[in-house]
Amino acid sequence: MSCLPTDKDWKQDFYNNTDCDIYMLINQHQENGVIYPYYGELPLSIDHVDCNLQSSSWAPGRIYYILPYGTKINRGDCIHVYAFHADTLKKYTWEEIRTGKKYWFRETVCQSTDIQFPDGFKYMEESDAENP
Numbered sequence: 175m176s177c178l179p180t181d182k183d184w185k186q187d188f189y190n191n192t193d194c195d196i197y198m199l200i201n202q203h204q205e206n207g208v209i210y211p212y213y214g215e216l217p218l219s220i221d222h223v224d225c226n227l228q229s230s231s232w233a234p235g236r237i238y239y240i241l242p243y244g245t246k247i248n249r250g251d252c253i254h255v256y257a258f259h260a261d262t263l264k265k266y267t268w269e270e271i272r273t274g275k276k277y278w279f280r281e282t283v284c285q286s287t288d289i290q291f292p293d294g295f296k297y298m299e300e301s302d303a304e305n306p
Contacts, residue, residue, distance in 0.1 A: 186253075187288040195260030196291055200253050200284075202245075209245040211253050211284075216277075220268040249285040257291055275299045 190196045203212040247253060257278040258271070266276060275298035282289060 186285055189288055189290050191290055192292060197258045197260060197263065198289075198291075199256040199258070200247070201256060202247060209247060211247045211251055213252075213254055216256065216272045218272075220263075247284055251284045253282060253284045255280045255282055255289060255295075257295055 186200065188198050199216075201212045201214075201216065202209050203217075204210075257280075258276075262271060262276050266274070271277060277299075278292065278295035278297050280289070280295045282294065
């Protein structure tokens with residue numbers, strides 16, 4: 175997809191190369207109606223994790239992350255990307271996930287290449303058995 179001004183939105187492609195159900199999140203915040211990359215902690219609410227961004231053994235491979243055109247997350251920006259195991263989202267509260275660091279993390283450049291999971295991701299809670 176091109177990033178011309180006529181575009182309605184842009185996308186970041188992800189590939190889930192595991193047989194696990196995985197949810198993805200590009201950390202972002204909204205200010206005065208504009209979306210910006212966010213480099214701080216995970217959001218306080220799970221509402222920011224889009225459940226449509228799941229890829230699993232039943233629907234392996236490509237998943238899209240789409241933001242509206244006009245977002246201030248641009249091609250070439252550094253973004254913080256998080257991945258969550260579907261079972262973790264069911265088993266723990268969002269607060270437990272945030273504080274216990276039960277997620278994968280990767281810093282990458284937006285839209286430079288497709289993001290391959292788990293390549294380049296680091297599981298933050300190494301002792302958790304849900305690390306594929």
